[in-house]
Amino acid sequence: MTLTRLSLTDFRNHAGADMAATSGLVALHGDNGAGKTNILEAISLLAPGRGLRRAALLDMVRDGAAGGFAIFAEVQAGSDLAPVALGTGIEAAHPGRRIVRINGAPAAATALGEWLAVLWLTPAMDRLFVETAGNRRRFLDRLVLALDPRHAQHSNRYEAALRARGKLLADLASADAQWLASLEVQLAEHGAAMDAARQQALAALSAELAGQPDAPFARPLLTLVDSEGAPREAPYDAEALKMLFASRRRIDAAAGRATAGPHRDDLNAVHAATGRSAARCSTGEQKAMLLSLVLAHSDCVARLRGARPVLLLDEVAAHLDPLRRGALYERLAGQGGQAWLTGTEAALFDAMPGPVTRFHVAGGRISAG
Numbered sequence: 001m002t003l004t005r006l007s008l009t010d011f012r013n014h015a016g017a018d019m020a021a022t023s024g025l026v027a028l029h030g031d032n033g034a035g036k037t038n039i040l041e042a043i044s045l046l047a048p049g050r051g052l053r054r055a056a057l058l059d060m061v062r063d064g065a066a067g068g069f070a071i072f073a074e075v076q077a078g079s080d081l082a083p084v085a086l087g088t089g090i091e092a093a094h095p096g097r098r099i100v101r102i103n104g105a106p107a108a109a110t111a112l113g114e115w116l117a118v119l120w121l122t123p124a125m126d127r128l129f130v131e132t133a134g135n136r137r138r139f140l141d142r143l144v145l146a147l148d149p150r151h152a153q154h155s156n157r158y159e160a161a162l163r164a165r166g167k168l169l170a171d172l173a174s175a176d177a178q179w180l181a182s183l184e185v186q187l188a189e190h191g192a193a194m195d196a197a198r199q200q201a202l203a204a205l206s207a208e209l210a211g212q213p214d215a216p217f218a219r220p221l222l223t224l225v226d227s228e229g230a231p232r233e234a235p236y237d238a239e240a241l242k243m244l245f246a247s248r249r250r251i252d253a254a255a256g257r258a259t260a261g262p263h264r265d266d267l268n269a270v271h272a273a274t275g276r277s278a279a280r281c282s283t284g285e286q287k288a289m290l291l292s293l294v295l296a297h298s299d300c301v302a303r304l305r306g307a308r309p310v311l312l313l314d315e316v317a318a319h320l321d322p323l324r325r326g327a328l329y330e331r332l333a334g335q336g337g338q339a340w341l342t343g344t345e346a347a348l349f350d351a352m353p354g355p356v357t358r359f360h361v362a363g364g365r366i367s368a369g
């Protein structure tokens with residue numbers, strides 16, 4: 001998949017920006033604070049979810065702008081397909097509501113995943129393997145979404161049912177039993193679908209990783225684990241999941257949250273070459289594992305969906321030695337996909353094999369070169 005055009009209106013520090021790109025590598029260089037990550041964030045909002053900073057929509061409106069913000073892109077999903085126009089933003093009158101348009105028609109944000117798969121690595125993710133499970137789960141779900149666009153809808157409906165059940169459980173004595181049971185049916189159905197998609201995605205990704213070398217990027221072994229860290233074996237069956245929720249009403253009411261279910265699962269990673277848990281590896285090894293994971297995932301999506309996800313690699317190049325940087329560029333170039341990379345030095349991108357689209361970003365202004 002390729003973004004052939006990206007335009008931003010009043011998004012963060014970009015008042016009005018219009019960029020044309022081709023498939024292959026896109027290099028954004030400019031000083032700290034120039035607006036490079038903001039461009040990647042804009043692209044990340046062309047997928048379901050809250051984008052790579054998980055920021056509030058209002059924070060994204062340019063300071064001093066009169067209205068909302070708009071992001072527009074033209075996406076080429078395959079050489080034999082017509083380009084699709086994706087747009088998102090907010091209007092001043094409804095600042096809390098994200099508007100999505102696909103080929104000009106209003107659409108749900110979850111529908112974006114049908115047209116564009118986006119994956120990112122940012123400096124904030126360097127500690128993904130030692131952080132709370134929530135961030136890893138979101139990362140896992142983004143990997144899954146790129147392989148199975150229906151995952152966004154199942155996740156949203158599951159989360160909505162979970163919140164509604166939580167409200168009922170807050171006053172369990174007077175809760176409507178029928179409504180509670182129907183919410184648990186929804187939790188069971190969407191939870192089982194979510195879990196199946198995660199398990200299938202991890203199986204496909206693990207098979208892809210198994211065929212990849214340990215060098216120059218450290219290969220991880222991935223498993224889905226429960227909240228105790230124990231491997232999740234058989235997929236959740238909807239009926240069993242329904243019973244699980246029904247049996248835990250009192251426990252969940254007392255805890256003030258749903259204490260069991262697929263929303264508590266976690267992604268476990270082990271450094272394949274040493275057998276060490278990712279959380280205990282060096283920061284460099286952890287970064288290398290994330291990179292190798294994302295590259296294998298791109299191969300996996302290409303194999304199963306016929307097109308590569310767009311990759312957003314924020315400040316990734318600067319932290320690699322020249323050999324690994326060269327290897328990364330080789331992997332990203334010439335595969336028909338598109339990868340957007342940022343860095344403060346233009347020279348970081350000198351060794352990129354073509355075709356390369358280069359932009360200089362300075363104070364929210366973007367110029368070619």
Ligand SMILES: Nc1ncnc2c1ncn2[C@@H]1O[C@H](COP(=O)(O)OP(=O)(O)O)[C@@H](O)[C@H]1O
Pocket residue numbers: 011012013014030031032033034035036037038039059060061062063361
């Ligand atoms: N809503 C906003 N309006 C105007 N500027 C913003 C807004 N949000 C963030 N910024 C500015 O954007 C700049 C950071 O841009 P960023 O893309 O992170 O820079 P970098 O090029 O280092 O990646 C900062 O100067 C920040 O103050």
Ligand SMILES: [Mg+2]
Pocket residue numbers: 033036037038314342
């Ligand atoms: Mg940045």
